[in-house]
Amino acid sequence: MRELSKIILITGVPGTGKSAVSIKLKKNLKNSVILTSESLKKAIIGYDKKRKCKIIDVKIYSKELSKFMKKYHWDYIIIESLFAGKIKNKNVITCFVLRTNEKELIKRLKKRGYSQEKIKENVEAELCNYCGQEAFENQKNVIEIDTTKLSAKKTSIKCLEFLKKIEKK
Numbered sequence: 001m002r003e004l005s006k007i008i009l010i011t012g013v014p015g016t017g018k019s020a021v022s023i024k025l026k027k028n029l030k031n032s033v034i035l036t037s038e039s040l041k042k043a044i045i046g047y048d049k050k051r052k053c054k055i056i057d058v059k060i061y062s063k064e065l066s067k068f069m070k071k072y073h074w075d076y077i078i079i080e081s082l083f084a085g086k087i088k089n090k091n092v093i094t095c096f097v098l099r100t101n102e103k104e105l106i107k108r109l110k111k112r113g114y115s116q117e118k119i120k121e122n123v124e125a126e127l128c129n130y131c132g133q134e135a136f137e138n139q140k141n142v143i144e145i146d147t148t149k150l151s152a153k154k155t156s157i158k159c160l161e162f163l164k165k166i167e168k169k
């Protein structure tokens with residue numbers, strides 16, 4: 001029987017570089033696809049007006065992910081999302097938590113034009129390692145990577161090195 005895709009989770013608060021790193025990582029993983037929070041439409045259950053973003057049901061997302069894996073033949077599925085740490089699937093091989101120090105994160109979010117309130121909320125989430133905590137609670141092979149001084153490309157190389165190690169096991 002065909003092997004199901006291997007899942008790589010990438011989490012971190014906004015601005016830590018999930019999307020940028022995923023794109024670089026995909027280039028080095030053959031037959032791979034990137035899923036974002038909004039890729040599995042049935043999991044979108046509403047809209048948060050205050051945060052100006054869609055509301056995702058992670059349970060539904062996990063169910064839809066299983067269906068997606070049976071339907072499409074990807075070797076690797078990279079899921080990059082703030083809630084990636086909460087996704088349940090036995091084919092997850094690792095979860096990368098991208099971290100960034102306060103000063104650098106503020107710089108990146110200001111560049112994006114985020115409001116003071118939104119910056120504060122995200123910096124607080126980063127300081128208490130919200131995404132990391134969720135990942136450590138729910139996933140195996142959790143790796144934190146500090147992206148403060150690393151480019152997205154260098155961060156992706158670190159991810160690849162770790163993937164090589166766990167795939168050898």
Ligand SMILES: Nc1ncnc2c1ncn2[C@@H]1O[C@H](COP(=O)(O)OP(=O)(O)OP(=O)(O)O)[C@@H](O)[C@H]1O
Nearest residue numbers: 013014015016017018019020021108147150151152
């Ligand atoms: N390692 C890095 N060093 C410097 N800048 C970076 C790094 N990674 C990402 N950036 C820049 O920071 C900004 C945020 O990156 P990105 O959009 O990948 O974050 P994200 O985690 O996907 O955020 P969101 O959760 O909002 O989608 C972008 O402008 C990106 O070019």
Ligand SMILES: [Mg+2]
Nearest residue numbers: 017018019020
């Ligand atoms: Mg992104």
